[in-house]
Amino acid sequence: MSKDPLTQRQNRAYDFIEQYLNRHRKPPTLQEIGDALGISSTNGVYKLLQKLEQKGWIEREKHKARSIRLTDQDQTALGRDGGAPSLPIVSRTPSDHPDRLRERPTGTLSVDRQLLRNARDPNACLLGRAGDDGMNETGIQKGDLLLIEEMEWDDLGNRTLAAVLLQDQLLAREFEFANRKIHLRPATPHYAEETFSPTDSDYYVIGRVLGLLRTL
Known part of the structure; x- marks a missing residue:
């Protein structure tokens, strides 16, 4: 499924979430995202996550502090050809x-x-x-x-x-x-x-x- 392109700020947010998930095996909170990106308002972070969700890069469950899931986990099963490099x-x-x-x-x-x-x-x-x-x-x-x-x-x-x-x-x-x-x-x-x-x-x-x- 294709996704809408991200702005530079949205890309920074996505990368932070991805790295946090890899490091801690759980998603970050709004406060943690804000601290990492220099956003003082949790409402500002919420709106940023809304954009990521609307563009198809993340999914969230309502009313949960740590509910972010990336929609594009590594998918490498594109098929193999016996003689192919x-x-x-x-x-x-x-x-x-x-x-x-x-x-x-x-x-x-x-x-x-x-x-x-x-x-x-x-x-x-x-x-x-x-x-x-x-x-x-x-x-x-x-x-x-x-x-x-x-x-x-x-x-x-x-x-x-x-x-x-x-x-x-x-x-x-x-x-x-x-x-x-x-x-x-x-x-x-x-x-x-x-x-x-x-x-x-x-x-x-x-x-x-x-x-x-x-x-x-």
């Missing part, structure tokens, strides 16, 4: 430890070799879930499985669609190197452009995006 689906990885990208995958997925026909090195390919809707205008939605070919940032041409780690989020962005800075540009207007020095550890360019896979 099996690619890792990378787990959440901090940008200052990119060596961990393949260490603990959330699963693997066999893909048609035709999807890798434009890869320079098919063995350098992996899958990762888009962490926000910053490239929604180009058809990439939060939760889509991105097919990524790992490569160094200085091997990418300007305006290449790249997969990057921004802190511990895996995102798709348009890449450009100009004025000795790396620019990571979203396509959706209410997301901000990020600019980094090539030596900054708050970001890491994984490589170029070859395509995406989506369940409906």
Whole structure:
């Protein structure tokens, strides 16, 4: 089932809920969400959760303090082909430890070799879930499985669609190197452009995006 795209603030709320559930095995309260996002009013948090629910990202049970359930728990059963390459689906990885990208995958997925026909090195390919809707205008939605070919940032041409780690989020962005800075540009207007020095550890360019896979 498709979902409506999230704003940057809504995406931060969703990510906090997801991480809280993974860490504590129970959903956060309104107060805990507000504290994490800097929202002083529980009514403000309530309205934010309403938007997430209306857009299809969470479900809630009325009159319960901890009643949030994510509607998009990891679903990797997309089928297998005996002769098809099996690619890792990378787990959440901090940008200052990119060596961990393949260490603990959330699963693997066999893909048609035709999807890798434009890869320079098919063995350098992996899958990762888009962490926000910053490239929604180009058809990439939060939760889509991105097919990524790992490569160094200085091997990418300007305006290449790249997969990057921004802190511990895996995102798709348009890449450009100009004025000795790396620019990571979203396509959706209410997301901000990020600019980094090539030596900054708050970001890491994984490589170029070859395509995406989506369940409906």
